[in-house]
């Protein structure tokens with residue numbers, strides 16, 4: 423039977439911080455699947471920082487959202503109608519038609535996940551591209567060596583919290599992080615096992631970073647950009663490696679942000695700064711899946727989620743995540759009648 427589904431559309435391109443009025447919730451009918459198609463009831467949808475870039479009409483590694491079209495993103499759900507024998511009703515799958523309650527997809531566009539290993543929503547976080555991003559950054563882009571000091575910004579967030587723990591598994595001697603507010607700093611140390619962390623909102627990043635990493639930084643995992651990147655460049659040891667994973671401090675900027683003023687230091691320190699997009703490194707996914715499963719099982723990797731209920735609240739969840747309301751991965755759980 424056809425399903426009535428609510429879906430979020432981009433109603434206007436935001437300037438600066440997005441406003442609720444930039445989005446509209448529409449109701450549509452999702453038809454029955456044809457041969458080779460499935461209908462998925464989304465149980466969790468992901469809200470992610472990169473989606474802010476897709477709200478601008480600029481070319482990027484992932485195309486912009488189109489006005490008045492449903493937005494897309496990662497989701498996990500249950501197949502409720504199937505025209506594909508290899509993806510029967512009841513299969514738990516991930517796919518890319520998030521921001522809606524029900525999705526009609528070609529069967530080859532969904533991937534079945536193992537819910538015996540971890541709950542379905544973990545495949546939007548630690549066992550999905552979030553965890554893989556952290557792993558790629560610290561193995562391929564800015565490889566951690568045994569004995570290193572590793573600094574992670576955005577350390578209480580989805581990628582950052584996993585990155586700090588993976589750095590430890592890869593042999594880092596000291597793992598330090600930054601996060602917004604004292605509660606997050608406490609969480610970064612007590613739950614995610616960082617050796618030290620600081621609240622960047624207190625200002626004077628160079629001094630706070632020097633206080634947590636007095637012998638300098640060998641690897642910096644950058645989720646934030648801006649003044650965090652500048653402080654890290656100042657603190658890097660010779661031959662240090664920086665993974666440029668994200669620059670969330672600039673995602674709502676209306677003017678191009680200033681570059682790190684101390685970039686020339688990268689010459690004398692012989693630093694490597696390398697950008698990354700996780701989807702270029704999917705070949706590492708099977709290796710990561712095996713290692714992450716072991717770490718989760720033996721308790722050396724702890725993953726958390728902040729869950730907001732209901733499709734009605736998905737935009738607010740996105741806006742709140744951009745403002746720092748989440749610890750770990752921000753997810754929206756969809757409630758179905």
Ligand SMILES: NC(=O)c1ccc[n+]([C@@H]2O[C@H](COP(=O)([O-])OP(=O)(O)OC[C@H]3O[C@@H](n4cnc5c(N)ncnc54)[C@H](OP(=O)(O)O)[C@@H]3O)[C@@H](O)[C@H]2O)c1
Nearest residue numbers: 471579580581601602645667668669670671698699700746
């Ligand atoms: N390159 C890739 O392939 C790839 C893949 C996934 C994610 N990323 C990037 O990784 C970063 C983290 O993503 P995520 O999904 O894990 O999100 P997240 O860290 O779970 O959530 C975003 C966090 O950013 C922090 N934040 C917001 N504004 C900030 C500012 N001005 N300065 C410092 N921190 C700020 C907030 O935490 P506080 O309370 O601590 O401020 C917020 O909780 C983002 O930059 C994202 O674009 C890159």
